[in-house]
Amino acid sequence: MTAMKINLAERPQHSISALLLFFILHSVQVGVGLQGFQRIVFKSAGHDAWISVLISGIWSVIVLLIMVKTLSFYENTDLYGIHFDVFGKWIGGLFSALYMLYCLFAFFIIIRNYVEVIQAWLFPQLDAWFVALTLVVMAIYTVSGGIRVLVGLCFFSVLFSAWMILLLIFPIEYADWRSLLPVMEANITHLMRGAYDMTFTIIGFEVLYFINPYIKEKEKTLKFSALGLAYTLFVYLSVMIVSLVYFSGAQLENTIWATLTLFKIIHFPFVERFEYLAITFWMLIILPNLGMYLWCAVRGMSRVFHRNEKSYIYWFSLLIIIPVCFVKTRNDVNTLNGFFAKIAFGVVFCYPFLLFAVTWIKKTYKERKRRKSI
Amino acid sequence: MFFKKGIKKQGPSEKEKTIESFPASKEEVISFFRQQFHSAADLVIKEVCPHLTVLYLEPLIDGQILREQILQPVQNKKIHSLEELYSILSVGDVNNEKDPEKAVESLLNGSTLLHLDGTPRVLLASTPQSITRSLSTPELESQVIGMQVAFNECLSTNIGLLRKLISSTSFCHDQLVIGHQSKSRASIVYLKEIASEELVTTVKERIQKLSIDALIDTPVLAELIEDNSLSIFPQSILTERPDRVASQLTNGKIAILIDGSSHALLLPNPLIEFFQSKEDQNIRWQIATFLRLLRIGSMVFSIFATSFYVAALTYHYEVLPQPLLVPLGESRSRVPFPPVFETLLLEIVIELLREAGARLPTKVGQTMGIVGGIVIGTAAVEAGFTSNILIIIIALSALASFTSPSYMLGNVIRLLRFPIIILAGLWGFYGIMLGFCFILIHLLRQSTLGVPYLAPFYPPRYKDWKDSIIRFPAQFLYKRPDATRPQDSYKFPPSDGEG
Numbered sequence: 001m002t003a004m005k006i007n008l009a010e011r012p013q014h015s016i017s018a019l020l021l022f023f024i025l026h027s028v029q030v031g032v033g034l035q036g037f038q039r040i041v042f043k044s045a046g047h048d049a050w051i052s053v054l055i056s057g058i059w060s061v062i063v064l065l066i067m068v069k070t071l072s073f074y075e076n077t078d079l080y081g082i083h084f085d086v087f088g089k090w091i092g093g094l095f096s097a098l099y100m101l102y103c104l105f106a107f108f109i110i111i112r113n114y115v116e117v118i119q120a121w122l123f124p125q126l127d128a129w130f131v132a133l134t135l136v137v138m139a140i141y142t143v144s145g146g147i148r149v150l151v152g153l154c155f156f157s158v159l160f161s162a163w164m165i166l167l168l169i170f171p172i173e174y175a176d177w178r179s180l181l182p183v184m185e186a187n188i189t190h191l192m193r194g195a196y197d198m199t200f201t202i203i204g205f206e207v208l209y210f211i212n213p214y215i216k217e218k219e220k221t222l223k224f225s226a227l228g229l230a231y232t233l234f235v236y237l238s239v240m241i242v243s244l245v246y247f248s249g250a251q252l253e254n255t256i257w258a259t260l261t262l263f264k265i266i267h268f269p270f271v272e273r274f275e276y277l278a279i280t281f282w283m284l285i286i287l288p289n290l291g292m293y294l295w296c297a298v299r300g301m302s303r304v305f306h307r308n309e310k311s312y313i314y315w316f317s318l319l320i321i322i323p324v325c326f327v328k329t330r331n332d333v334n335t336l337n338g339f340f341a342k343i344a345f346g347v348v349f350c351y352p353f354l355l356f357a358v359t360w361i362k363k364t365y366k367e368r369k370r371r372k373s374i
Numbered sequence: 375m376f377f378k379k380g381i382k383k384q385g386p387s388e389k390e391k392t393i394e395s396f397p398a399s400k401e402e403v404i405s406f407f408r409q410q411f412h413s414a415a416d417l418v419i420k421e422v423c424p425h426l427t428v429l430y431l432e433p434l435i436d437g438q439i440l441r442e443q444i445l446q447p448v449q450n451k452k453i454h455s456l457e458e459l460y461s462i463l464s465v466g467d468v469n470n471e472k473d474p475e476k477a478v479e480s481l482l483n484g485s486t487l488l489h490l491d492g493t494p495r496v497l498l499a500s501t502p503q504s505i506t507r508s509l510s511t512p513e514l515e516s517q518v519i520g521m522q523v524a525f526n527e528c529l530s531t532n533i534g535l536l537r538k539l540i541s542s543t544s545f546c547h548d549q550l551v552i553g554h555q556s557k558s559r560a561s562i563v564y565l566k567e568i569a570s571e572e573l574v575t576t577v578k579e580r581i582q583k584l585s586i587d588a589l590i591d592t593p594v595l596a597e598l599i600e601d602n603s604l605s606i607f608p609q610s611i612l613t614e615r616p617d618r619v620a621s622q623l624t625n626g627k628i629a630i631l632i633d634g635s636s637h638a639l640l641l642p643n644p645l646i647e648f649f650q651s652k653e654d655q656n657i658r659w660q661i662a663t664f665l666r667l668l669r670i671g672s673m674v675f676s677i678f679a680t681s682f683y684v685a686a687l688t689y690h691y692e693v694l695p696q697p698l699l700v701p702l703g704e705s706r707s708r709v710p711f712p713p714v715f716e717t718l719l720l721e722i723v724i725e726l727l728r729e730a731g732a733r734l735p736t737k738v739g740q741t742m743g744i745v746g747g748i749v750i751g752t753a754a755v756e757a758g759f760t761s762n763i764l765i766i767i768i769a770l771s772a773l774a775s776f777t778s779p780s781y782m783l784g785n786v787i788r789l790l791r792f793p794i795i796i797l798a799g800l801w802g803f804y805g806i807m808l809g810f811c812f813i814l815i816h817l818l819r820q821s822t823l824g825v826p827y828l829a830p831f832y833p834p835r836y837k838d839w840k841d842s843i844i845r846f847p848a849q850f851l852y853k854r855p856d857a858t859r860p861q862d863s864y865k866f867p868p869s870d871g872e873g
Contacts, residue, residue: 016833017833017834019834020833020834118804122689122690122802122803122804123689123801123802126801131804134808138808138811138812138815141812141815141816141819142815142818145815145818145819148818148826148833149815149818149819152818152826152828152832152833153814153815153818155832155834156814156818156831156832267695269695270694270695270698271693271694271695272692272693272694272695273690273692273693274693276690276692276693276803277693277803279803280802280803280804280806280807281807283804283807283808283811284807284810284811284814287811
């Protein structure tokens, strides 16, 4: 392993404007989690679940702040560069490899969850490996096109799915607003517990660590990233509140994909049972997630291990199909989601603080040393 | 020029035949040109007066000019030197030429060669006749309001039409020769102060890199110099309208015209411009916006309507409301085929009708409409081969595909339907969505001359959205699109209160 460059010099045709961060972060955050996060959070926080959503949203913005701060210590780097700089070649390499594994795990979890939805709602007989293969092919096609294609997909994914929030108007017709009352019945522990349960749904903004070197106007990073997170929070809050007023508590506890169930009552003169359309349309929502996580992992191969990226796009993504076949039942998926959420909580919500502290210490130490030498 | 060098290298025997300088004697000159043109039947060799030989290729020259300005002045005169001959001729463009190769070239371009016995040089008088037809109205891109003249097959006429619309010295016209057999003249036209120099160089480089033998028409060139020739989507627009080319030149685009082709090629060309018609600029902005939205809507409808029918009836009949499902079921009850087969069958029938209509003369073409519409349509339903609701959907989506102002894109839309119908037949809505995502990613991957294909939407350039799927009133369109990377971004200074 030769020494890697900490700062990347990106060619201008690869750079993307900071504004697109809004679309990138929002599209990576929204994914399979949104289909059924209500039940999990409701179990912990009861009808105050929306407060938990709010807490986790605010928390995510704080983490984002820390991430931007960490990145701003450097000129133009990604997480792999920071790892190398702070922890050195071997430990830094190990951390980077673990992060890559996390990205691949996320990639796998997204596929597995979507496959389950497809099987449960649309085609019970369709083989899991086949659905996974089609998704993987799409992800490969995106990632092999380079960062601009990937970001473009994020952009259009947000643009084309923005209308779906309007569908919430239909269930509101049947809303019982009293079910939100009394506010703050749950105690702080329950609310925090609920916020923790949001992890699986709200993660995704950690890709900022990797997309950072490609951003043109670094000073606007925070503004647009925060806006993206705020929009995500708005979507989650509206879905949560509508679910709370539409379903009764007992229903919500037994509904695995509450968002999809919400779509059931939507009917137009020419189309009803809207969830069939929504589920298939969800492919456009999860493709940016798949592409982004795959890209992050593959990026590590070239940054940390100095390998040619292209071939690993195929290796990594095709490798993921194998475990998809082994996870069979609903229980397995649930356990796996819980396990992933635990890891993600550590990686996304705790690790940035540690990294920030270490980077900060190293920076001040260096500064002091430099001053002394003068 | 360098094509010639290539030929020389290929055939050393030919080099022996060619000679470095002109032979002085009359017989030698005649035999040299006979040999060069392989005794072509249209090569005319005349001895007008004692010593003076005149040579030309008969179909290429203007007989009247030859008679009045060359033959009559020299008749019955004794000419001793080329200088004397030069002063007698009243043709505007006369060259004194020593190089035999260049003489052959000018003969091919419609010059008349005059040789005085005993002189190792010749005079070449330019007497070309343009083989062309008169200007006619645009057939493919007809418009209600707007210029009623289309390009024809003569390059100089076409350039003249453009020069007439843009009378400016910044109008640049570079000529290249393509094809070592056809030696087609290709003109690259752009506006000096506006078009990006980088793009112009790229176009020229791509054309110069070509080593083909013949280039007869512009679409072939388009395919050869496009970023991705394998994609189904065209990356440059073909147009027969001079006004469209002129207005796009002012937007910073580059046009390529080829002698003998009645279509100009415009580069770079993002996808959205295939939905724009020149007429949009000539009608009120509200109507133009409505028409653009209609065209894009009909493209989406055209690609996905029939596949939606297939998916809904094969797998997801739950999505259809009861009042719609019952008549659908009734009309399908007699159909012996699965929906996907039924739809493919009818789609192919429509394509058959279209193709047959395109090949037939106009008068017979009308019969095709009757055969297709009444005989096949009605009979197919009555025989129970298809449901009549499907006929309606297919007819609508065929109609919708013809709203595309670009013939090229209309074809793409019609062809894209087939894979999506098959996907819908295999995996229902999931299949349709796979097709949709694939097309989206594919479009994201394309570029036209290095410019992203989905500009100005991605990468987002909000200021250019004013003239994309919507059209703002003309006073707001003060900016040239970023997609062409213009040197000068503003068409005119924005009015007060505008950024």
